[in-house]
Amino acid sequence: MIKTNEVLRTRISDDDLIRWNKGIIKAATQIGYREGEAMGYVNIANRFLFKGDLKKGLEYLNKAEDISKKCRDNFLFGKINQEYCQIYNKINVNRLALDYNSKAMNYGLKLRKDNRDCRLFLRYVYSIRSMCMYKIKRPDSAIIYLHKCTKIDPNPLDVAHIGRHYTEYEVKPDSAEYYFRWAFELLETKSFKHNKFQRAVVLQDYGYFLQSQKKNNQAIIAFKMSTELAKQVNRPMLILYNYNELSKLYKKEHNPNKENEYLNKANSLKDSLDQNQNQAVSLSINKLIEEKEKGWAELKTESTTALWYGSVLMLLSILFILYFYIRIRKKRTKLKESEKIILEIEKETKNLKRKLSENHENIIQLARHNSIGFLPKFQEAYPELCLELLKINPNLSKSDLSFCAMIWLGFSSKEVAQCISMEHRSAQTKKYRIRKKLNLEPETDLYCFFRSISEQ
Numbered sequence: 001m002i003k004t005n006e007v008l009r010t011r012i013s014d015d016d017l018i019r020w021n022k023g024i025i026k027a028a029t030q031i032g033y034r035e036g037e038a039m040g041y042v043n044i045a046n047r048f049l050f051k052g053d054l055k056k057g058l059e060y061l062n063k064a065e066d067i068s069k070k071c072r073d074n075f076l077f078g079k080i081n082q083e084y085c086q087i088y089n090k091i092n093v094n095r096l097a098l099d100y101n102s103k104a105m106n107y108g109l110k111l112r113k114d115n116r117d118c119r120l121f122l123r124y125v126y127s128i129r130s131m132c133m134y135k136i137k138r139p140d141s142a143i144i145y146l147h148k149c150t151k152i153d154p155n156p157l158d159v160a161h162i163g164r165h166y167t168e169y170e171v172k173p174d175s176a177e178y179y180f181r182w183a184f185e186l187l188e189t190k191s192f193k194h195n196k197f198q199r200a201v202v203l204q205d206y207g208y209f210l211q212s213q214k215k216n217n218q219a220i221i222a223f224k225m226s227t228e229l230a231k232q233v234n235r236p237m238l239i240l241y242n243y244n245e246l247s248k249l250y251k252k253e254h255n256p257n258k259e260n261e262y263l264n265k266a267n268s269l270k271d272s273l274d275q276n277q278n279q280a281v282s283l284s285i286n287k288l289i290e291e292k293e294k295g296w297a298e299l300k301t302e303s304t305t306a307l308w309y310g311s312v313l314m315l316l317s318i319l320f321i322l323y324f325y326i327r328i329r330k331k332r333t334k335l336k337e338s339e340k341i342i343l344e345i346e347k348e349t350k351n352l353k354r355k356l357s358e359n360h361e362n363i364i365q366l367a368r369h370n371s372i373g374f375l376p377k378f379q380e381a382y383p384e385l386c387l388e389l390l391k392i393n394p395n396l397s398k399s400d401l402s403f404c405a406m407i408w409l410g411f412s413s414k415e416v417a418q419c420i421s422m423e424h425r426s427a428q429t430k431k432y433r434i435r436k437k438l439n440l441e442p443e444t445d446l447y448c449f450f451r452s453i454s455e456q
Helices: 004-011 014-030 036-051 054-066 074-090 094-109 115-136 139-152 156-167 172-189 196-212 215-234 236-252 256-299 303-330 336-355 358-368 374-381 383-392 398-408 415-418 426-438 446-454
Strands: none
Touching: 004 014, 014 036, 036 054, 036 074, 036 374, 054 074, 054 236, 074 094, 074 115, 094 446, 115 139, 115 156, 139 156, 156 196, 172 196, 196 215, 196 236, 215 236, 236 256, 336 358, 358 374, 358 398, 374 383, 374 398, 383 398, 383 446, 398 426, 398 446, 415 426, 426 446
């Protein structure tokens, strides 16, 4: 089922693939094969997500999750969590997307390493994690996961994203050109020759590179080719990004008619996507509220833990409602005006988040100033991490625990080094020593590991 679904994804339309999976669900239901039934719903959810219909995608994913509760299949659990990550990534709830991605990664790492489907799933998880990292402005982490993808199985999409990284974040034109050349070579191989979606993404990334090299006419051609392919496979978000870039390019070329043409196309498509996104946000809020009610019933005997989880869920609900409110207020205006409004809204949202999490922000500030009160405050607010670490190694020092706490909070190695007046190289060395003290493999991502043990 997994192999056939992957092959058909590039050969038949989304609607035909959805019908095929519905047939699989029907057959799986008749023989009582719950894993097959749940996987069918996951595959259908994936197709709706790529079509831009987040509401239907979420509905099918909720069905898959309900069915999977009586299953014991790490591959299935990983797929469900990864698709939830995709949804929250698309509606810009970045931290929640990363949490689901971490869970998917943990399941992926439990799978058989000698199974190609398992390796490809892990590559997919790493690829989406890189996108999440770019959204939270951590390109140094994003590029690490993209390189992990190419080590598992080189893919035109991931290779092109590396080329775009060296176009926008670490400006190295020669390196970017090398990776784009590699991506186009991969597109001509048997595995990807007929994959229109992959080719559309590569052309879009290449368009950004050409634009950075002042080759505007060639960039316009690349974005238009990407748009045509994206239309053939019905990928509206890809089309929207292309319309925006074409509008900017025609402005540079002093062609106001074409600029306005693509600006209007972008605004029209964005309105349609926003309406569907709002429905998905509403459905997500209902899901969170249901989980919150179940959580209170299960955890009321554990008062401290219940309070922490309840606060987090309440905060997420407020943020979802705020996000939904902002989306409804948006009017159909020109792109320049929209960008100004979005910047103002983002500023307001940051201020509200800061007010809603004063205690968390206070802990962050204590860490940044290397205050002696940082570790006690952190342990008071988030006791699980230090308790779990001390279970693994009771000999961890306060310095080790403080270092681990900063990584848990999302500090990069460079930021940690700045906070505790240490050289970046020394911070990397300390990371290595902590992995050794915790008996972890050298390639283990400490942030993911700390998050996973604190959520057990």
